[in-house]
Amino acid sequence: MKPIISARDLAVTQAGFAALLFILMPILHWVDDSQYKWLSIFHGVGATLTVLASCYMLHLIYPLLRGKAGTVKRLKFILWLVNILTLASIITANWLYIGYRAPDGARQWFIYHHPSIHLILMEYKEFVALFPLPLGIGALWILHRFGKQMEQSTNTTISSVIAILLTLMWVCLIIGFVFGLAMVKIKGV
Amino acid sequence: MRYMIKQRKTGEILAVLISIFLGFSALITSHIWSITNPATANYVLLKIGSWLPGWWGIGTYAGKEMIGLIFWIVSWIVLHFILKNIQISLKKWLAVFMFSIFTLLIITWPPIYHAIWGWLPTKP
Numbered sequence: 001m002k003p004i005i006s007a008r009d010l011a012v013t014q015a016g017f018a019a020l021l022f023i024l025m026p027i028l029h030w031v032d033d034s035q036y037k038w039l040s041i042f043h044g045v046g047a048t049l050t051v052l053a054s055c056y057m058l059h060l061i062y063p064l065l066r067g068k069a070g071t072v073k074r075l076k077f078i079l080w081l082v083n084i085l086t087l088a089s090i091i092t093a094n095w096l097y098i099g100y101r102a103p104d105g106a107r108q109w110f111i112y113h114h115p116s117i118h119l120i121l122m123e124y125k126e127f128v129a130l131f132p133l134p135l136g137i138g139a140l141w142i143l144h145r146f147g148k149q150m151e152q153s154t155n156t157t158i159s160s161v162i163a164i165l166l167t168l169m170w171v172c173l174i175i176g177f178v179f180g181l182a183m184v185k186i187k188g189v
Numbered sequence: 190m191r192y193m194i195k196q197r198k199t200g201e202i203l204a205v206l207i208s209i210f211l212g213f214s215a216l217i218t219s220h221i222w223s224i225t226n227p228a229t230a231n232y233v234l235l236k237i238g239s240w241l242p243g244w245w246g247i248g249t250y251a252g253k254e255m256i257g258l259i260f261w262i263v264s265w266i267v268l269h270f271i272l273k274n275i276q277i278s279l280k281k282w283l284a285v286f287m288f289s290i291f292t293l294l295i296i297t298w299p300p301i302y303h304a305i306w307g308w309l310p311t312k313p
Contacts, residue, residue, distance in 0.1 A: 098246030123299045138205040148194045157279045
């Protein structure tokens with residue numbers, strides 16, 4: 001018997017609700033009275049959208065490795081989107097970093113109260129969060145140059161390269177995202 | 190008749206992998222340089238980053254980003270033209286790449302490089 005609701009509809013509903021609620025998290029920051037409030041909302045929304053889109057992107061690796069027709073085109077589109085979002089998040093991050101380092105800002109507060117948050121979490125995050133951009137652009141370039149070759153051949157070596165680049169990209173994005181969340185939970189900019 | 194697709198050489202992919210590694214290494218090296226020798230390094234890093242809008246607030250981080258960006262892009266262009274006519278076995282290089290990136294992710298963890306090069310007091 002055909003189920004009343006298809007598995008796809010359920011999955012889309014779940015993903016939609018998760019996405020909506022996740023994006024609400026940075027937006028609710030507007031009750032803050034910081035001078036850098038809007039900038040931190042932009043950065044938070046950008047980072048959240050990047051991670052959400054990258055989760056969808058990561059799921060396209062499975063059909064890619066199985067050699068399903070049309071996957072290269074879909075993956076290229078979503079990878080374009082993730083790369084643009086990553087770049088936007090890096091730009092807003094640099095901008096927000098001015099507020100983070102400003103006198104009486106979050107950096108000073110951390111160094112006085114919890115030095116390890118700045119000296120370990122922030123110092124790690126600010127570098128690892130830059131890694132996704134070269135990984136994503138490299139993967140997009142390989143898909144652009146070798147996409148047709150990949151679709152016509154049964155050899156999955158190049159697909160494996162893409163899979164590894166995108167998985168590393170996703171891991172670095174998640175590190176930046178989680179450390180950012182952990183820090184803003186203690187002290188926002 | 191199926192049309193022929195240009196078969197590109199896998200050296201191009203190797204160029205992508207090596208340039209990513211070089212870019213990341215340059216980024217981390219410039220950071221460690223500013224820890225071990227702040228007097229010289231910070232002067233250079235501030236100067237390199239000073240074209241970026243807001244560099245006065247971003248500080249030496251702007252210069253570190255620029256060094257990483259320059260190493261990545263320049264090495265990619267150079268390696269692309271050197272390697273694009275060479276067919277290589279990707280499997281071995283992919284293992285090397287993964288190992289290198291994981292090593293970088295570990296070295297970038299501050300308690301590890303500070304254990305080697307020491308903790309400098311950071312003034313608020």
